[in-house]
Amino acid sequence: MQGTVTSVSKARVGERFEELVSKHPLWQNPLLVACSKNELSLKDYGYLIAQHFYYSRGFTRLLSALMMQCDDDKFRAELSHNLWEEAGEENMEERHSNLLRKMMNDVFDIANPDGTDFKTYTVTYFDECLRFLKNTNSIGAAAFLGWGTEGVVANIYEYWFEGLKGLGVEEEALRYLSLHMECDDEHAEVIENIALSQCNDDVSSHAQEIEAAINKALDLRDEYFRAIYQDITTAKIEPLVSAICGKQPYYKVEDVPLFSSSLTQNSGVKLYSNQQQDDGINFEVSRFNIGCEVMDPRLLEIPEGCRNECHKHAHESMFYVVSGEGRVHIADEHIEVSAGQLIYVPRWVDHYSENTGEGKLTILAITDFGLTKHFSNNTDFSYRKKQQEQVA
Ligand SMILES: [Fe+2]
Numbered sequence: 001m002q003g004t005v006t007s008v009s010k011a012r013v014g015e016r017f018e019e020l021v022s023k024h025p026l027w028q029n030p031l032l033v034a035c036s037k038n039e040l041s042l043k044d045y046g047y048l049i050a051q052h053f054y055y056s057r058g059f060t061r062l063l064s065a066l067m068m069q070c071d072d073d074k075f076r077a078e079l080s081h082n083l084w085e086e087a088g089e090e091n092m093e094e095r096h097s098n099l100l101r102k103m104m105n106d107v108f109d110i111a112n113p114d115g116t117d118f119k120t121y122t123v124t125y126f127d128e129c130l131r132f133l134k135n136t137n138s139i140g141a142a143a144f145l146g147w148g149t150e151g152v153v154a155n156i157y158e159y160w161f162e163g164l165k166g167l168g169v170e171e172e173a174l175r176y177l178s179l180h181m182e183c184d185d186e187h188a189e190v191i192e193n194i195a196l197s198q199c200n201d202d203v204s205s206h207a208q209e210i211e212a213a214i215n216k217a218l219d220l221r222d223e224y225f226r227a228i229y230q231d232i233t234t235a236k237i238e239p240l241v242s243a244i245c246g247k248q249p250y251y252k253v254e255d256v257p258l259f260s261s262s263l264t265q266n267s268g269v270k271l272y273s274n275q276q277q278d279d280g281i282n283f284e285v286s287r288f289n290i291g292c293e294v295m296d297p298r299l300l301e302i303p304e305g306c307r308n309e310c311h312k313h314a315h316e317s318m319f320y321v322v323s324g325e326g327r328v329h330i331a332d333e334h335i336e337v338s339a340g341q342l343i344y345v346p347r348w349v350d351h352y353s354e355n356t357g358e359g360k361l362t363i364l365a366i367t368d369f370g371l372t373k374h375f376s377n378n379t380d381f382s383y384r385k386k387q388q389e390q391v392a
C-alpha cells in the first residue's frame with residue numbers, strides 16, 4: 001500500500017498546485033477571452049465544440065492510461081468509478097461522449113459528429129496527452145490529468161455554457177456542459193488525491209514533477225485553443241480575402257454613395273471621448289461610417305492645452321493633421337506636428353497626442369480597424385483605467 005496523506009494536509013498542499021493552475025497563461029488565451037467577451041457566434045462555437053468532440057470521445061482512453069500507470073488497486077478502483085460515470089453508469093446511451101453527440105445535433109445541427117473534419121492540431125493535442133500519460137509515472141500522470149486537465153474543464157465549460165446561453169441556447173440543450181461543470185471538480189479531486197497519496201507524506205520532494213506535469217497539460221491546451229482561435233478568426237476574414245483574391249469590386253456606387261467630407265467638427269459619428277481634468281485629458285473621437293471594408297477613418301479633436309490617453313491597439317494608423325499644432329508621442333519618441341503633416345503609428349505601440357498650440361488640434365486617423373476588429377483583444381483597454389500611471 002502506498003503512503004497516505006490526511007485530507008486536511010492534502011487540501012493544504014493541493015493549494016499550491018491550484019495556484020499554479022490559476023496563474024497559467026491559459027486563462028488569457030484569446031479563445032477564452034473571445035468567449036468571455038461574447039465575440040463568438042453560434043457557428044464559431046459549432047466549430048470549437050466539433051473539434052473538442054475528438055477529445056471528449058477519447059477521454060476514457062486518457063483515464064485508462066492513468067489507470068494503467070497505477071500500481072495500487074485502490075487507486076484503480078477509484079478511477080474505475082470515474083470511468084463508470086463517464087460511461088453513463090447503467091445507461092450506456094448516457095455516456096458523456098454520447099451526450100456531446102446529442103448536444104452537437106440539437107444545438108449545431110451536426111448530425112454526424114464522428115464525421116467531423118478533425119484538424120491535425122486536434123488529433124495532435126489528444127495524442128500528446130495520451131503520450132505523456134503513457135510515458136510518465138503514476139504521480140506525473142495523475143497530476144497531468146487531475147490539476148492539468150479535469151481540474152480546468154469545469155471552468156472552461158462554464159465559458160462555453162455562458163457564451164452559448166448568451167446566444168439564446170436553452171440550458172437544457174447544454175446538459176453535456178452543465179453536467180461536467182457539476183461533476184468534474186469531484187473527478188479532478190479523486191485524481192489529485194491519487195497524486196498526493198503517492199508522495200509518502202513528502203509532497204515537496206515530488207513538487208517539481210507534479211508542477212511540470214500540470215504545466216505540460218496546460219501548455220498543450222493553451223496551444224490547442226490558440227490554433228482553434230486562429231481558425232475561427234481566419235474564417236471571419238475569409239470573405240474579405242476571397243473578395244481581394246477574386247478581384248471582386250467591393251465598393252458599389254449604387255449601394256454606397258460616394259463619400260466626401262470637409263472634415264469639419266461633428267463630421268463623423270461620435271465614437272469615444274474622455275475628460276480627466278487632473279491629467280489634462282480631454283478629447284473626442286468620431287468615426288466616418290462610409291462603408292469601408294478595412295480602412296476606418298476617424299477624427300480626433302483635442303482642445304487647447306489638452307491631450308488624449310496613452311493607449312495601444314491592434315490597428316495601425318496614419319495620422320493627418322487637419323488643423324492646429326501639437327506633439328504626437330509614439331513609444332519613447334515624439335514628433336512636433338502642425339497642419340498638413342502625416343504621421344504613421346504602428347500596431348501595438350503606446351501613443352498619445354497633445355495639443356501644444358492655440359485653438360483646437362484636429363487629426364484625421366485612417367486605420368485598418370476593419371481588419372483588426374475581427375481579432376479578439378484588439379485594444380489594450382487597461383490604459384484607460386490607469387490614467388495616473390500612463391503619464392509617468
Ligand atoms: Fe465526461
Ligand SMILES: [Fe+2]
Pocket residue numbers: 311312313317351
Ligand atoms: Fe490610437
